[in-house]
Amino acid sequence: MKFAILINExxxxxxxSDSAYRFTVAALxxxxxxxxxxFYNDGVYNSNRFSEPQTDDRxxxxxxAKLGKEHDIDLVVCVAAxxxxxxxxxxxxxxxxxxxxxxxxxxxxxADRLVVFGD
Amino acid sequence: xxxxxNKSPFERNALDSCLRMARPGSAILxxxxxxxxxxxxxxxxxxxxxxxxxxxxxxxxHDVAARGLNDAPLIEGIDVVDYEGxxxxxxxxxxxxxxx
Amino acid sequence: MSEMNEFDENGPEVIKRxxxxxxKAPYGTIYALECLEVVLVAAAFDQDVSVVFLDxxxxxxxxxxxxxxxxxxxxxxxxxxxxxxxxxxIYVEKESLAARGLTEDDLVIPxxxxxxxxxxxxxxxxDVIISS
Numbered sequence: 001m002k003f004a005i006l007i008n009e010x011x012x013x014x015x016x017s018d019s020a021y022r023f024t025v026a027a028l029x030x031x032x033x034x035x036x037x038x039f040y041n042d043g044v045y046n047s048n049r050f051s052e053p054q055t056d057d058r059x060x061x062x063x064x065a066k067l068g069k070e071h072d073i074d075l076v077v078c079v080a081a082x083x084x085x086x087x088x089x090x091x092x093x094x095x096x097x098x099x100x101x102x103x104x105x106x107x108x109x110x111a112d113r114l115v116v117f118g119d
Numbered sequence: 120x121x122x123x124x125n126k127s128p129f130e131r132n133a134l135d136s137c138l139r140m141a142r143p144g145s146a147i148l149x150x151x152x153x154x155x156x157x158x159x160x161x162x163x164x165x166x167x168x169x170x171x172x173x174x175x176x177x178x179x180x181h182d183v184a185a186r187g188l189n190d191a192p193l194i195e196g197i198d199v200v201d202y203e204g205x206x207x208x209x210x211x212x213x214x215x216x217x218x219x
Numbered sequence: 220m221s222e223m224n225e226f227d228e229n230g231p232e233v234i235k236r237x238x239x240x241x242x243k244a245p246y247g248t249i250y251a252l253e254c255l256e257v258v259l260v261a262a263a264f265d266q267d268v269s270v271v272f273l274d275x276x277x278x279x280x281x282x283x284x285x286x287x288x289x290x291x292x293x294x295x296x297x298x299x300x301x302x303x304x305x306x307x308x309i310y311v312e313k314e315s316l317a318a319r320g321l322t323e324d325d326l327v328i329p330x331x332x333x334x335x336x337x338x339x340x341x342x343x344x345x346d347v348i349i350s351s
Contacts, residue, residue, distance in 0.1 A: 008250075040257075041249065041253050081253060101256065101261075104260075105237070105261045105266070108235065108347040108349070114347050116348075116349060
């Protein structure tokens with residue numbers, strides 16, 4: 001079974017990305033495939049490599065990038081939502097890619113489940 | 120269908136809307152600030168207690184613990200799950216709806 | 220056997236029922252605008268698309284929005300483009316409208332107003348539900 005994840009909030013104002021991350025790790029542990037994680041709304045901030053949380057805080061940007069690399073997960077940042085918020089290739093953490101909203105719809109078509117995390 | 124509630128019933132109407140719109144037989148999982156709806160002694164407890172026959176209720180234990188509520192009684196009949204239990208619920212139901 | 224021949228050699232195309240759920244008012248947060256942007260893109264895919272407005276989401280469709288005083292883009296006219304994009308299943312919950320003192324005549328586009336009991340059944344038939 002293939003899961004797709006939609007994250008609508010950034011790493012700091014809301015718990016959404018944390019919940020999505022824990023969910024994704026658990027889904028992988030259960031043996032499910034993560035077809036794609038799509039970052040929309042303020043969720044695009046999860047890909048900003050210049051983000052510097054305090055040292056005793058978790059760093060979701062690196063956690064997502066690491067998880068993506070280890071499990072070959074497609075981490076897609078919405079281009080339209082990203083441009084508005086200054087998220088473009090120059091600030092993008094390795095492992096993420098920028099693409100269109102069609103990637104969200106396509107994930108909904110291809111995956112067996114879509115789970116939305118937001119506000 | 121699995122419904123996800125991530126907002127406190129004291130702040131938002133997500134739980135009310137879900138209870139109004141969900142088809143009986145659905146599962147409802149409380150996560151993040153949604154876990155405040157699971158407290159047995161809280162003002163909103165009756166909302167869930169009165170619908171126990173219609174829905175299966177679950178709460179994410181990690182979110183309960185994070186908020187210091189492990190010592191607070193939860194509504195009887197709500198099942199506590201971990202993240203893997205959350206994944207299982209998503210897998211068991213054809214569609215998941217988040218009440219954002 | 221004859222039914223099989225209706226599909227080409229690649230097999231039947233997957234058509235899923237996508238529902239976009241709006242429960243938030245416009246301008247106070249960006250969700251209404253960015254959800255509309257998703258729907259306009261989604262319309263280009265050969266899928267079954269429906270859009271639902273309930274709770275404060277019904278306020279997105281209120282006529283006579285004038286944002287000149289707040290400096291934000293008035294995107295309420297863009298809902299009219301949904302029809303051009305062949306998004307025809309637009310549902311508004313009756314109870315949410317009534318609770319806000321609104322009627323169908325207050326809305327910028329023609330919609331199907333459904334009571335919660337009927338909307339519940341429409342929602343239960345979806346394959347993918349995207350909320351914002």
